[in-house]
Amino acid sequence: TYYYDSVFANDVIASVRVALIAIAQGNTNNTITNADADNLLQLFNSGQYTDNNAVLVSKTLEILQTNFNYTATQLNTIAYHETFYAIFRSRALCVARNFFNCTGQATSVYRTLDGSCNNLDHPEWGMAFRPQRRLLNPEYNDLVSSPRIQNTNGTGNLLPNPRTISNVVHANNGSTTTLDDKITLHVLQWGQFLDHDIISTPVYTGSNGATLECCDTNQANVNTEKCIPIYVPNGDKFFINGTCMNVKRSSPALDVSCNNLTGPRQQENRITSYIDGSNVYGSSAAELIKLRNSTFPEYMAVSDGNNLPADNDNSKCTLTVTGENCSLAGDSRVNVVPSLGSYHTLFVQEHNRIVDILKTKGWTNSEELFQEARKINIAQIQRITYNEFLVWLMTRDVMNSSGLLSNVNPFTGYDPTINADIANDFGIAFRMGHSWITNEMKLHTESTETSDNIDKDSKNIEDTYLNPHMLYMRGRTGAHRMLKWLTETKCPKTDRFVEDGARNKLFLSNGVSFDLAALNINRGRDHGVPSYWKYRTELCGESLANSSSWASLTWHDTQTITQLKNVYQSPMDIDLWTGLVTEKNAPSIVGPTLSCILLAQFKALKNGDRYWFERPEPEGFSIAKVNALRQTSLSAVLCANVYPDDFVIPKNAFLEANSNQNQAVNCSQIQKLNLTPWKK
Ligand code: HEM
Numbered sequence: 037t038y039y040y041d042s043v044f045a046n047d048v049i050a051s052v053r054v055a056l057i058a059i060a061q062g063n064t065n066n067t068i069t070n071a072d073a074d075n076l077l078q079l080f081n082s083g084q085y086t087d088n089n090a091v092l093v094s095k096t097l098e099i100l101q102t103n104f105n106y107t108a109t110q111l112n113t114i115a116y117h118e119t120f121y122a123i124f125r126s127r128a129l130c131v132a133r134n135f136f137n138c139t140g141q142a143t144s145v146y147r148t149l150d151g152s153c154n155n156l157d158h159p160e161w162g163m164a165f166r167p168q169r170r171l172l173n174p175e176y177n178d179l180v181s182s183p184r185i186q187n188t189n190g191t192g193n194l195l196p197n198p199r200t201i202s203n204v205v206h207a208n209n210g211s212t213t214t215l216d217d218k219i220t221l222h223v224l225q226w227g228q229f230l231d232h233d234i235i236s237t238p239v240y241t242g243s244n245g246a247t248l249e250c251c252d253t254n255q256a257n258v259n260t261e262k263c264i265p266i267y268v269p270n271g272d273k274f275f276i277n278g279t280c281m282n283v284k285r286s287s288p289a290l291d292v293s294c295n296n297l298t299g300p301r302q303q304e305n306r307i308t309s310y311i312d313g314s315n316v317y318g319s320s321a322a323e324l325i326k327l328r329n330s331t332f333p334e335y336m337a338v339s340d341g342n343n344l345p346a347d348n349d350n351s352k353c354t355l356t357v358t359g360e361n362c363s364l365a366g367d368s369r370v371n372v373v374p375s376l377g378s379y380h381t382l383f384v385q386e387h388n389r390i391v392d393i394l395k396t397k398g399w400t401n402s403e404e405l406f407q408e409a410r411k412i413n414i415a416q417i418q419r420i421t422y423n424e425f426l427v428w429l430m431t432r433d434v435m436n437s438s439g440l441l442s443n444v445n446p447f448t449g450y451d452p453t454i455n456a457d458i459a460n461d462f463g464i465a466f467r468m469g470h471s472w473i474t475n476e477m478k479l480h481t482e483s484t485e486t487s488d489n490i491d492k493d494s495k496n497i498e499d500t501y502l503n504p505h506m507l508y509m510r511g512r513t514g515a516h517r518m519l520k521w522l523t524e525t526k527c528p529k530t531d532r533f534v535e536d537g538a539r540n541k542l543f544l545s546n547g548v549s550f551d552l553a554a555l556n557i558n559r560g561r562d563h564g565v566p567s568y569w570k571y572r573t574e575l576c577g578e579s580l581a582n583s584s585s586w587a588s589l590t591w592h593d594t595q596t597i598t599q600l601k602n603v604y605q606s607p608m609d610i611d612l613w614t615g616l617v618t619e620k621n622a623p624s625i626v627g628p629t630l631s632c633i634l635l636a637q638f639k640a641l642k643n644g645d646r647y648w649f650e651r652p653e654p655e656g657f658s659i660a661k662v663n664a665l666r667q668t669s670l671s672a673v674l675c676a677n678v679y680p681d682d683f684v685i686p687k688n689a690f691l692e693a694n695s696n697q698n699q700a701v702n703c704s705q706i707q708k709l710n711l712t713p714w715k716k
């Protein structure tokens with residue numbers, strides 16, 4: 037299984053939802069509720085219905101009638117509702133915008149689940165199912181929707197095959213990967229976890245849940261609107277000659293400018309763009325219901341051993357041991373690798389721990405307990421992201437001078453003119469983390485024990501893709517052991533090399549697999565993302581002559597330039613992801629152009645979030661609470677949930693312990709989140 041395959045979506049289904057939500061939020065009598073709109077969407081997502089417009093319209097009404105008992109009058113109102121009607125003229129989002137009613141949300145202490153009404157002037161900014169924005173305009177081959185396939189200087193030559201680029205530039209040919217000299221694998225794991233809070237781009241699936249086959253031997257039969265297969269070049273060292281990777285295109289979103297899709301194709305983000313723990317809590321009310329403890333709804337649901345709840349649908353992952361289940365979390369990609377699952381587990385446990393403490397501070401109302409714990413959990417994720425994670429990517433200096441690290445009270449950075457929507461090109465750039473993936477997934481073995489023979493503590497990563505088994509190992513203590521392993525292991529450097537586990541054996545199953553480096557390059561082209569060179573000059577302001585001189589690659593070392601030259605005709609052609617991960621790491625763990633792209637997005641995610649945790653109440657917290665939240669750290673969260681008090685851990689778990697700033701100390705000495713200011 038290719039893991040986005042079973043995820044849903046095509047533009048029509050997504051649009052129906054936008055319309056239904058808009059109607060629900062319009063607060064007109066006799067129209068449908070948010071929850072019903074979500075439930076309806078889930079029925080569509082289960083793949084039972086075709087993506088044919090006319091069928092969907094009648095199906096929607098039919099389901100509302102039979103499953104949700106809507107009256108004829110209600111159905112009539114919906115069918116003739118301006119928004120619902122407009123959607124089938126492909127203008128839903130623009131029309132829907134007029135129906136948002138954020139009156140209640142304007143004074144609400146808690147953010148919505150789908151991100152709507154965060155920005156009161158533009159209620160749809162940052163919400164789930166929005167089109168992604170762009171830092172630079174797309175360069176589709178036909179200017180509107182077909183993938184970028186030609187070189188930049190207009191000679192009409194085709195760009196190299198993505199797998200060829202991967203083989204020439206990104207293969208490490210069996211050498212061991214170079215590790216960073218100080219950061220730990222928490223940088224990798226935080227990166228992916230964060231990514232899954234802010235972006236998820238749906239791809240096409242077949243109608244009625246069928247597999248969409250993009251590798252027809254007769255290439256003329258391939259649906260170019262929905263497919264972008266990668267053909268394996270001759271002489272490949274791993275893939276068998278003539279094979280093809282079955283890759284689907286991202287499904288198109290409605291045009292942001294309401295141009296009836298006449299503008300260039302855009303892609304969608306099906307989760308909330310804001311850093312709001314949507315990977316923990318979901319991006320809709322319907323998702324959250326399944327994630328909460330149904331008896332004590334202030335808590336998140338857990339399964340045996342304080343682990344993630346089971347997904348009833350066992351087709352979401354590969355199960356190799358009876359009695360095990362796929363995990364369920366706020367983001368559907370939770371099962372991709374067990375180390376990601378361990379992070380999801382950590383933040384579900386942290387939620388429940390906060391609830392317990394709030395109960396000792398006089399909080400009693402179940403819904404309030406839930407919401408406040410959610411708000412505190414999100415605050416910690418925001419704090420750790422900016423204060424401990426992003427500083428490695430953008431440097432403390434750059435972040436400081438951009439106001440991203442200021443601890444001044446009150447925080448005044450909120451700017452309602454900033455759109456926090458995730459940028460399409462950022463979504464390609466932030467895949468730099470694929471260069472950090474190790475060939476190994478491992479559980480920490482306590483010093484008093486030896487790894488047993490039945491369940492080895494170390495596995496090849498390809499044996500762990502989409503398989504939660506490691507979390508079940510050792511009496512279901514896998515998540516905690518995995519988190520300990522992340523603390524004690526160094527992270528590979530951001531460089532051009534992608535390990536074979538991800539470059540050759542991604543999602544290996546029955547002899548079929550993918551190349552993640554090639555997928556990144558291919559996806560950039562699918563989205564029409566311009567070349568790396570454009571980002572240097574047009575976005576990041578370097579004044580380079582419009583030349584094809586290889587000497588213009590000032591951020592690349594000579595060896596890398598040689599490899600790039602072996603595959604690209606001109607430095608102006610280099611695909612964005614390839615150009616970024618091959619940059620010299622200076623002055624941070626990534627290069628300057630990548631750092632520049634990250635800055636653009638992460639400024640927006642902080643200054644464009646009305647619920648940013650450092651903001652004053654009602655959206656944020658009192659100064660006493662903000663100050664308490666600023667004391668938290670990844671080590672604090674780990675020590676509170678995973679490690680005993682006498683366990684030795686670096687003060688900053690993203691960084692190996694050293695004798696200077698980052699001494700290893702007992703967990704009891706780590707500054708913990710202090711919830712005293714929450715006393716009622
Ligand atoms: C740990 C192992 C990981 C695996 C197996 C993995 C796998 C994948 C796959 C299969 C895709 C979709 C590729 C495509 O079809 O275009 C993807 C997308 C992505 N990955 Fe990873 N990834 C991993 C880690 C990371 C890390 C560490 C980061 C960042 C620090 C990251 C950031 C992203 C981003 C931003 C996307 C695009 C998401 C979207 O637009 O939906 N990934 N990853």
Ligand SMILES: [Ca+2]
Nearest residue numbers: 233308310314
């Ligand atoms: Ca989010």
